[in-house]
Amino acid sequence: MRYRKLGRTGLEVSEVGYGAWGIGGVMWADSEDETSLKALEHAISLGLNFIDTAYVYGDGHSEELVAKVHKRHPKTIVATKIPGKNMRWPAQPNVPIQDVFPVQWMLDCTDRSLKKLGVEQIDLQQMHVWSPDFIHNDEWREARERLMKAGKIRFFGVSVNDHQPQSVMELVKTGLVDTVQVIYNIFDQSPGDGLTALCRELNVGVIARCPFDEGGLTGAIKPGVKFEPSDWRNRYFSGDRPQQVWDRVQKLQKEIGDAAVSLPDAALRYCLSDPAVSTVIPGMRRPSSVEQNCASSDRGPLPKDLLARLKAHRWERNFYGA
Numbered sequence: 001m002r003y004r005k006l007g008r009t010g011l012e013v014s015e016v017g018y019g020a021w022g023i024g025g026v027m028w029a030d031s032e033d034e035t036s037l038k039a040l041e042h043a044i045s046l047g048l049n050f051i052d053t054a055y056v057y058g059d060g061h062s063e064e065l066v067a068k069v070h071k072r073h074p075k076t077i078v079a080t081k082i083p084g085k086n087m088r089w090p091a092q093p094n095v096p097i098q099d100v101f102p103v104q105w106m107l108d109c110t111d112r113s114l115k116k117l118g119v120e121q122i123d124l125q126q127m128h129v130w131s132p133d134f135i136h137n138d139e140w141r142e143a144r145e146r147l148m149k150a151g152k153i154r155f156f157g158v159s160v161n162d163h164q165p166q167s168v169m170e171l172v173k174t175g176l177v178d179t180v181q182v183i184y185n186i187f188d189q190s191p192g193d194g195l196t197a198l199c200r201e202l203n204v205g206v207i208a209r210c211p212f213d214e215g216g217l218t219g220a221i222k223p224g225v226k227f228e229p230s231d232w233r234n235r236y237f238s239g240d241r242p243q244q245v246w247d248r249v250q251k252l253q254k255e256i257g258d259a260a261v262s263l264p265d266a267a268l269r270y271c272l273s274d275p276a277v278s279t280v281i282p283g284m285r286r287p288s289s290v291e292q293n294c295a296s297s298d299r300g301p302l303p304k305d306l307l308a309r310l311k312a313h314r315w316e317r318n319f320y321g322a
């Protein structure tokens, strides 16, 4: 496992971090705590030291599982998130900040996360949505300052609305966020249009999320793919989307050839090929996924000629919203 700086925080984070949404269960209906805990432990044994969770993942269940592992490995760096009070994703335009990030809500959510995580300080607290309308508002600024002064959080960041990397450019320029977390993968290459370069210039850490497009970029999504009835991926991969994904993935696999050991390997190394990226955080509830993904860090960036050809595989769409 290799390590990179998480921007100006100075924290050394593993290139492959742990995306802890799936282990919270509920929306990911096939999660099993025992397997998830084994996967987390295995990841840490392979050098992973950064875990991304959120207040809402399984209504705190993900934070509880992370807490169990963090207790045994207190040096792991944990990031969590404050949801909007209106529980809407993505943040909607023209909704007042009082409905999303009032000061007291941000303080209360942080207190609950501190309890669930079993820590006195959160390494990285992130706003779970962002609307450019909030930029001049005092609420989130005041909450950030009070949480930092009270020592309840060490660093503060933002998780960007799905497929909207441009929406945080002004926020990054304020100097008030230490990190941005953004969808970045072979299909959604848009953070490379300017956001990651800006973050690099201003020394803001970049956390690349959804490197596998929720499974599309692992090769697991084919026509006929089945999930548990209550699993949210039934919506994400509804209708003819599995066929669309599969057609793209077959072309992609031909393009990659033997330049990577597998499609997931190429997908992770694609993210890590951008030097602005500090860590990529795949969801990986199975120890076998962990084993494969942690090995990708050691293989380094993808070859430059392949990166150039991958530009043609960009796919602009939003399966979350539609």
Ligand SMILES: NC(=O)c1ccc[n+]([C@@H]2O[C@H](COP(=O)([O-])OP(=O)(O)OC[C@H]3O[C@@H](n4cnc5c(N)ncnc54)[C@H](OP(=O)(O)O)[C@@H]3O)[C@@H](O)[C@H]2O)c1
Pocket (backbone or CB within 6 Å): 018, 019, 020, 021, 022, 052, 053, 128, 159, 160, 181, 209, 210, 211, 212, 213, 214, 215, 218, 220, 264, 281, 282, 283, 284, 285, 286, 288, 289, 290, 292, 293
């Ligand atoms: N708004 C936000 O802030 C937001 C939104 C989405 C995600 N996130 C963060 O980003 C993280 C990553 O996104 P994600 O978990 O939604 O999706 P993802 O990382 O794009 O994909 C996760 C899927 O890939 C599978 N997988 C992982 N490694 C594999 C491998 N080597 N071979 C085959 N399959 C493999 C996982 O299977 P198994 O789990 O069964 O191993 C899981 O089904 C989240 O966990 C969360 O921390 C944040």
